[in-house]
Amino acid sequence: MESASKSFTLKSNGTLRVLKTPCGVCQAFDPLSGGKHPKVEQFTGLWDTGATGTVISKDCALKLGLKPISKAKVYHANGEAIVNVYAINLFLPNQVAFQFIKVTEGVLNGTDLLIGMDIISRGDFAITNLGGQTVFSFRVPSEGKLDFVEESKPKQVINTRKKIGRNDSCHCGSGKKFKHCHGKNH
Template sequence: MLFNEVGVCLPIIPTETQTPKVDFRKYVAIWDTGATHSAITKKVADDLGLKATGIVEVRYGDGKSSTNTYLVNISLPNKVMVPHVRVTEVKLIPDDNISDDKQLQLLIGMDIIGLGDFAVTNVNGKTVFSFRIPSVEEIDFIPSAQENNVMDSGNRHARRVIQARKK
């Protein structure tokens, strides 16, 4: 699972003349590329005193249901704030091995992930993910993986072609 701590607050609109003080509450979030939209638990909605902005039908593996939607600002670990995110209320399955204050309370979906560059690496058994907004460049591991495979193979001609491209 890919998770970290993010901040959530009521939606604010900064003005040119005044920068409002923002009171972010910290929650543990899971990053889910299979989720179209971001979501929060009822605990987050209650903690922040959020008022539902609507109701939406949510589809999942077992079927569908109607749930509340809310508007929030989300502060990511890289200090980027994503304003006015429409989130749905969900029930996330608690982990019995984790204390209540460390339980997942937020799901970051493709509505946020799609705003930037998202990469996952696993070196020496340590999984690391990185995210930035805005998207800066395409991240594609395939060309370097193919190059490594060719350079490790016994195909001299293919190695020469790759070495010639680098010059």
């Protein structure tokens, strides 16, 4: 049976200090409505587990012709601000997509879009570093729990084979009792 989830994996030699992915962004719309599909523009998204919500730069909002749907008070490294809120559809690699995402406008200094926990928490997010290679993988919806502590616990081996009794026939097929054959040293 094929999985209903969508996922992508990015690999890079060396340790990545920043996770960036290509993103398609357009004005929010319902693709099933039969209406005209807004143009999807390509941007770069920076993944940030420290951000509560997804943030779009003012330049991106202008390029897309987005109209604010409301205002919101946000808190950031320099304090707080009242900013525009927009509704977008977000397209990540390998057909991972989100509709009608509310994003706030922010100053992002060198990136177009900041992908926050509103997106990350909808699926499974993993980063591994092994053998000098960073692997970043994301899947929606979640299909299971990732628990490295549980995975590292030793597994108890349960022997389901019946123990051979001393008076049973020996397993080697000699016809002798186990105690007179391979069981002499037990």
